[in-house]
Amino acid sequence: MNVPARTLRRLAAEYGTPLYVYDLDVARAAHAELAGSVPAGSHLFYSLKANPFPPLVGALLDAGARAEVCSRGELDTALAAGADARSCLYTGPAKTEGELAHALSRGVRLFSVDSPTDLARLGLCARRAGVPAKAILRLNPSAYPRGAGLAMGGAPSQFGADVAWVRDRPGQFRADGVELAGYHVYVGTNIDDTDRLMDWFELAVDAVRQAQEALRLRVEIVDLGGGFGHPYARPGTRPAWPGLDERLAGLLARLPGAAASPGGPVVAFESGRYLAGGCGTLLLGVQDVKRSKDTRFVIADGGVNVLGGMQGLRRVPPIMAEPLPLPSAVPAGDGARDRDGEAVLAGPLCTALDLLNQRARLPGAAPGGLLAVPNVGAYGLTAALVAFLGRDAPAEVAVDAGGVRAALRLETAYRPLSAAPHGVNGDSTGERATGERAETR
Numbered sequence: 001m002n003v004p005a006r007t008l009r010r011l012a013a014e015y016g017t018p019l020y021v022y023d024l025d026v027a028r029a030a031h032a033e034l035a036g037s038v039p040a041g042s043h044l045f046y047s048l049k050a051n052p053f054p055p056l057v058g059a060l061l062d063a064g065a066r067a068e069v070c071s072r073g074e075l076d077t078a079l080a081a082g083a084d085a086r087s088c089l090y091t092g093p094a095k096t097e098g099e100l101a102h103a104l105s106r107g108v109r110l111f112s113v114d115s116p117t118d119l120a121r122l123g124l125c126a127r128r129a130g131v132p133a134k135a136i137l138r139l140n141p142s143a144y145p146r147g148a149g150l151a152m153g154g155a156p157s158q159f160g161a162d163v164a165w166v167r168d169r170p171g172q173f174r175a176d177g178v179e180l181a182g183y184h185v186y187v188g189t190n191i192d193d194t195d196r197l198m199d200w201f202e203l204a205v206d207a208v209r210q211a212q213e214a215l216r217l218r219v220e221i222v223d224l225g226g227g228f229g230h231p232y233a234r235p236g237t238r239p240a241w242p243g244l245d246e247r248l249a250g251l252l253a254r255l256p257g258a259a260a261s262p263g264g265p266v267v268a269f270e271s272g273r274y275l276a277g278g279c280g281t282l283l284l285g286v287q288d289v290k291r292s293k294d295t296r297f298v299i300a301d302g303g304v305n306v307l308g309g310m311q312g313l314r315r316v317p318p319i320m321a322e323p324l325p326l327p328s329a330v331p332a333g334d335g336a337r338d339r340d341g342e343a344v345l346a347g348p349l350c351t352a353l354d355l356l357n358q359r360a361r362l363p364g365a366a367p368g369g370l371l372a373v374p375n376v377g378a379y380g381l382t383a384a385l386v387a388f389l390g391r392d393a394p395a396e397v398a399v400d401a402g403g404v405r406a407a408l409r410l411e412t413a414y415r416p417l418s419a420a421p422h423g424v425n426g427d428s429t430g431e432r433a434t435g436e437r438a439e440t441r
């Protein structure tokens with residue numbers, strides 16, 4: 001985030017706090033760096049899950065990223081932001097017929113599938129829609145590197161199909177109406193050095209090789225996922241990936257059809273947090289500073305309703321936001337006398353769990369002052385408990401070339417509803433796709 005403090009103060013005055021500010025140039029720079037760190041010709045997907053803020057999605061698409069989406073809402077956001085449906089990847093372990101029909105009607109043709117049932121359902125929807133569809137099979141590797149933190153593979157998982165399953169019953173992984181055209185492995189996440197990242201990619205390539213021995217597909221695309229890390233809600237810069245490009249090139253030579261060679265399959269990577277993390281800053285207003293027993297409390301106007309709500313899901317690290325006080329006209333408060341201004345940083349919600357940091361360092365924080373939480377461009381607002389306690393979502397502004405490019409506010413509101421004529425997810429109740437059905441062929 002390169003936006004100067006005086007601009008942040010002006011934006012806070014104009015739009016109120018809490019306020020998310022995104023510097024689109026930082027997102028573009030992260031994209032350029034990642035694109036330069038993987039072999040030339042690789043596809044780079046932006047995972048909208050990290051942050052679907054439309055101007056940010058638009059900036060990353062313009063920079064050359066493709067959209068990885070896993071809901072109707074994310075898909076529509078990506079398309080409205082300028083994504084070409086033909087270059088989108090639709091993922092998720094429970095895609096409904098309603099979602100698939102919607103995606104196909106909007107022009108999406110590439111899906112990641114997680115099981116024979118998922119594959120058959122896609123084939124069914126594509127046949128109904130009368131359009132061709134391709135799928136990459138998400139694999140769950142049989143092992144994962146030691147020392148791995150949050151591992152979305154190797155362990156039992158709702159994502160993908162175990163490699164052992166694919167090898168035991170390859171006949172299940174076929175369906176009319178959809179061509180299986182490659183593989184998808186997304187395992188490690190939030191990794192910040194090349195060695196550990198390579199451990200995961202080696203694992204992914206092994207999984208692909210093992211599955212391919214059994215399935216013998218005409219492989220067009222191999223999506224190796226990502227796991228590119230980024231500091232979260234604390235100062236820091238995005239990691240660099242020295243040597244990654246060359247080491248990946250060596251590894252990819254082991255893929256079926258020698259990926260990344262001329263005429264070989266396309267290799268793809270995915271990232272949410274690395275691409276978006278650094279561009280976002282959350283501005284909070286200090287509402288109160290007080291003592292309880294021996295503890296100093298700094299109470300801000302935003303808490304887990306705007307940041308860190310997903311810490312319980314381990315998608316974001318335990319929230320220990322390290323905001324920097326923005327210099328302001330407000331006189332320094334009592335904390336200036338404290339050794340290092342230690343305080344519990346609490347939010348405004350009526351729950352004792354609304355804490356952004358149990359041991360923040362906030363010397364001089366005083367009511368009326370501003371705090372700036374850096375590196376919250378990914379897993380910020382939409383990963384928070386936005387609807388909890390009915391507070392308005394904060395404004396979000398995109399800053400570009402020194403000016404405000406867009407200012408938006410996410411709405412959460414009740415709408416009257418008449419009984420849904422279809423299934424809960426808008427599914428028709430017609431023919432059902434099941435793994436069993438696929439197997440009898």
Ligand SMILES: *Cc1c(COP(=O)(O)O)cnc(C)c1O
Pocket residue numbers: 047049050068091186189190225226227228270271272273274378
């Ligand atoms: C969440 C997710 C990502 C993005 O993860 P980051 O850690 O934000 O890079 C990419 N691919 C898939 C399939 C995901 O579920």
